[in-house]
Every structure is written in structure tokens, then in C-alpha cells.
Amino acid sequence: MSNLWAANSAGQDIQQVGISGYAAAGNRGSFRALFADGQAMSVRQPANQDAANAVDPVDQAHADGFAMGFEEGSRIAAEAAADDREAQMRLADALEQLAPAQSGTLATMLSATVVRLVEQIVGQVAIDEDLLRQRCEAVAAFIDENDAKNALHVNPVDVPFLQNADIAVPVVPDPQMRRGCVRLDTVDGWIEDGPDVRLSRLKAMLDDMEGKL
Numbered sequence: 001m002s003n004l005w006a007a008n009s010a011g012q013d014i015q016q017v018g019i020s021g022y023a024a025a026g027n028r029g030s031f032r033a034l035f036a037d038g039q040a041m042s043v044r045q046p047a048n049q050d051a052a053n054a055v056d057p058v059d060q061a062h063a064d065g066f067a068m069g070f071e072e073g074s075r076i077a078a079e080a081a082a083d084d085r086e087a088q089m090r091l092a093d094a095l096e097q098l099a100p101a102q103s104g105t106l107a108t109m110l111s112a113t114v115v116r117l118v119e120q121i122v123g124q125v126a127i128d129e130d131l132l133r134q135r136c137e138a139v140a141a142f143i144d145e146n147d148a149k150n151a152l153h154v155n156p157v158d159v160p161f162l163q164n165a166d167i168a169v170p171v172v173p174d175p176q177m178r179r180g181c182v183r184l185d186t187v188d189g190w191i192e193d194g195p196d197v198r199l200s201r202l203k204a205m206l207d208d209m210e211g212k213l
Contacts, residue, residue: 137166152182152183180195
């Protein structure tokens, strides 16, 4: 105290220096304390970050399981969708096969098939002599005795079958006639009978059915 009082008596600013030094020391002490706390916190901070960043194994297992389940579900859904598309394509193809044919197409095919079969049968079946005579007699019933142009056309191979037939008109061999067919030429036209005529009638019937299908 005597020194401080002496310094004041001498007019020297020792007190100010001393106070400044004290304040500096105090500031340095305070700075060191804060710095020390900062060091402590800086040491503890990485540990806190690691703890915060650490993942709970149970939560991680749940997350992994969810991800695996989602991927598996997506795969199964994609496979099911692909199977459905393939099944739809097969069904569409089957429906196209079963779809009705265009109007008249099926009837035309059936008609052509029936006609072809009948033609084959007619060509293979032997000529019935009695049936041929009946046809000739039925056609001859339309003969006009006053018509000199009457003539009965038959296939040359069938002429011998009519030698004993009671026909009032001359029989003319005609290579253009199908076997079993007869045609009576008159002044007014002609009259036909035989497989060709019946086949034509069959075709007409099938054509009529074709228009209705």
C-alpha cells in the first residue's frame, strides 16, 4: 500500500498499470478457462457425433428386412404381370381361332366340299340301266309327235343300254353328255335329267343356304 500511495503521490500512473495488468491477467485467466472448457467440449464432441451417427442393429435389421421384402414383392409382381400378359395373348389367339368366319365363308367352304364329294361319288358309281331308262322315258313324255326335231342326247357309252327302251325319238350319242345324263332337244328348247341336273340343284340349294348363314 505504501508503494501504491507513493506512486500516486509522485503522479505516476502505476495504479492504472497495475489495474491493467490485473485486468489482462484476469482476461488471460478467463480466456484460459474458456479455452480449457472448449478443449473439453472439443474432445467430447466426436464421441457425441459417433453416438448420434451410430445405427441401432435392430433398426438396421428391420430396414434391411423391409428392403429385401420390397424387392422380392416387386419381383413377384413383375413375374405375375408378365404371366398375365402371356395368358392374355394366348387367350386372344385362341379367340381369334374360334371367332366366326366372315359371312358366307364357312357356307362356301361347306358347299364346295359337298359338291366335290358328290362329283366324286357320281364319277365312281356305276350307271344303273333301269334308272337311265326311267329318266329317258320321263323326258320322252314331253315329246311332241308333230315335232320332227326331237332328239335324245346321251353319252355314247350309255347308248347300248337304251336299245330295248320304248323311246319314240332317235337316240343321239353325245360325248359332251356325262354318263347317266339325258337331254331332250325340242323346237322350244331342251329338257335334261341326270346327275348333272341334280348336282346343279344341289349347288343351288347350298348357295341358298350360304346366303342365309
